[in-house]
Amino acid sequence: MKDQRVDIVGGGLAGLIAAVELARKGTRVAVFETANEFGGRARTRDLDGFLFNRGPHALYCNGALKRTLDRLGIAYTGGRNLSRARQAIIKGRLHSLPTTLGSIVTTSLLGLGDKVSFTRAFKAIMDGATRAGSFADWLDGEELSPMVRSLVEALARLSSYANGSGHISARVLLDQIRITAGGTIYVDGGWASLVKGLVEAARAAGVELNLNAAVDRVTRTTDGLQLVLGNGESRSSEAVILAVAPHEAATLAGDITSLIDEVRESRAVRANTLDLALRGLPPGAHDFALGIDEPFYLSVHTGSAKLAPVDGAIVHIAKYLPIGEAPAKNATEELEAIADLVMPGWREREVTRQTLRGMVVSHSLPRWDRPRASVCVPGAFGLFVAGDWVGEEGMIADAAAASGVQAAQSAFEWLSRGRTPGRAHS
Ligand SMILES: Cc1cc2nc3c(=O)[nH]c(=O)nc-3n(C[C@H](O)[C@H](O)[C@H](O)COP(=O)(O)OP(=O)(O)OC[C@H]3O[C@@H](n4cnc5c(N)ncnc54)[C@H](O)[C@@H]3O)c2cc1C
Known part of the structure; x- marks a missing residue:
């Protein structure tokens, strides 16, 4: 097993989790990430000392991501401490949100x-x-x-x-x-803290970690699989995990019908977000509001997590886009209007902001009439997929984590069986 290698394309949560799992089982692993840092959508930007996740990110206490991080011994801190009553927005007015x-x-x-x-x-x-x-x-x-x-x-x-x-x-x-009712954690330092923990664990387990390393395609050879990198280099590998979006997986793997079907059938979950860094909350501001007749959300994450300089506040405002709907031209103004309602006076306190329009929260929601993609790509021996569009368990980052674990397990079994297909690949 030690001389066999698993190559992982994509260094987001799914790819990193798969890498740590496999390396700790004694398998040689390499991760290829096209960006100049790991984390994918779990990255955090530092703007003037304010830490911005890619939109609001909550770690579910009863979800697969937390369970996996805890089992792998990835340490992080954070909290959940909304100080004021939560608000519901209906017909442009605030009411107390019934949650208890x-x-x-x-x-x-x-x-x-x-x-x-x-x-x-x-x-x-x-x-x-x-x-x-x-x-x-x-x-x-x-x-x-x-x-x-x-x-x-x-x-x-x-x-x-x-x-x-x-x-x-x-x-x-x-x-x-x-799962959500079981509580959420906002992570100190943002989700970059989780990514950093995973990268350190991967490094400690001997994973070859490559940044600025785009993979161009994965081809099948008589002997196994071949990875062709963006810089023209190629290398053969015994198993490959594509921990990327469905359309990227389909492009990388070329002619695989099940992946092409997946792209056609996937229904992406998208959101518009406005993330604000404020010099403190204005007096009388609420720290949480949920739209009832319109799909909006506002939450102050600095009440719970260390994400800003002393007295600073990070506020996330989001619109949950209807499936298949593109962001409207006035996407940012809509979100600013929610901030006006929930925390009047915020405009004078703005330090900086991040806006994301039509951002993919999850590449495929779990449909009722069709199972999500399996980690084993049918008919493509030695090829596996992972990400928030794959597997039976959980949604969003929990699905990314659960499928990362499953893909690692399936790749390990594939190698342990001497590269003979199991039932899931057929
Ligand atoms: C606004 C917003 C809010 C969210 N809130 C929550 C939340 O509250 N709770 C929650 O659980 N989840 C949340 N999520 C979802 C969570 O961020 C994602 O589900 C998770 O980060 C996905 O991880 P992944 O590894 O599957 O994919 P990604 O993070 O997309 O990673 C894929 C990686 O592959 C790389 N890649 C792509 N193509 C190539 C290539 N050819 N070669 C090399 N590398 C390549 C990409 O650069 C990327 O780093 C949210 C997401 C968004 C956008």
């Missing part, structure tokens, strides 16, 4: 009948509600009033970023709401 029994009783958002109905729906989810079909089918079956339905859909968007109840699997989304 106490806030359900007091919210001005719901009448008495809706309070009972929402409590029943919330309890059903927490008790393990599930069903085949789409999340919209599940909502239809619950016979909720329009207001309660909007509220449950807003909580679903908050948990998954996905704005498309008719597309998404009810089973996966209901699981995701339960």
Whole structure:
């Protein structure tokens, strides 16, 4: 095994996790990342001492990413400490967001009948509600009033970023709401801290780490696989994990039908985000708000995590784009208007900002009518994929982590079997 190598294309969370897993099993591993730093969408930018993730990033306490980082011994710190009552936005006005029994009783958002109905729906989810079909089918079956339905859909968007109840699997989304209800952590130093921990673990385990190393294509030879790099160099390898987007995987691997199908069928989850660095929050500002009749989100992450100089604040505002919808021309103005509502006076305190339009949060939401791609690419022996569009478990970064682990395990088994195909590859 020691003389056999697994090459991993892509140094985001999925690729790095796969690399650490394999190297710790004693396999030779190399990672090729086209950018000049590792992390992909989990990178963090430092602007004037303010640390910007690529939009709001929460680590789910009960999700596959945290479980994997903890098992691999990757250390990080952070917290979750919203100081004020959470707000719901409806018809351009703020109300208290019902997330606990106490806030359900007091919210001005719901009448008495809706309070009972929402409590029943919330309890059903927490008790393990599930069903085949789409999340919209599940909502239809619950016979909720329009207001309660909007509220449950807003909580679903908050948990998954996905704005498309008719597309998404009810089973996966209901699981995701339960995972999110288990708590989230905002990470000190941003998600770059997680990436740094993984890179250090990979280095310590002997992984060959290559930056500014684009891979051009992966070809099949009689002897195995060949990686052709952007600089024209090529090398043969016994197994390759493509930890990149589906369209990148399809382009790299050339003529593989299952990957081409995946590109055609994938439904990307996208968001517009406005990330603000402020010289402190204006007096009376709220630190969390969720749109109920419109798909908006605002949250102050510096109440929980070290992301800014003393007294500075990082505020994330996002719009969950409907599946298939492109960002509107006024995308930034829409997000600024949410900030005006939730924290008036912010404009005088702005230090700097980051805007992302139509950013891919997840390359493929889990559909109800089609399984997500398997880590083993059918018919392509020795070729594996990983990322937030792959595998059965979890959503967004949890899916990236879970598929990274699975791809590493499948590649390891492929090598251990002397490179004979298992059932999953056929
Ligand atoms: C606005 C926003 C908010 C989010 N919020 C959350 C959240 O709150 N919680 C959560 O769990 N997740 C969240 N996510 C999702 C999370 O960031 C991603 O799911 C995760 O980082 C994806 O990791 P990955 O390794 O699958 O892909 P990527 O991070 O995209 O990594 C792929 C890597 O492959 C490299 N690459 C591509 N082509 C090549 C090539 N030919 N050769 C070499 N390298 C190549 C790329 O440069 C990149 O570094 C959010 C994402 C966004 C955009």
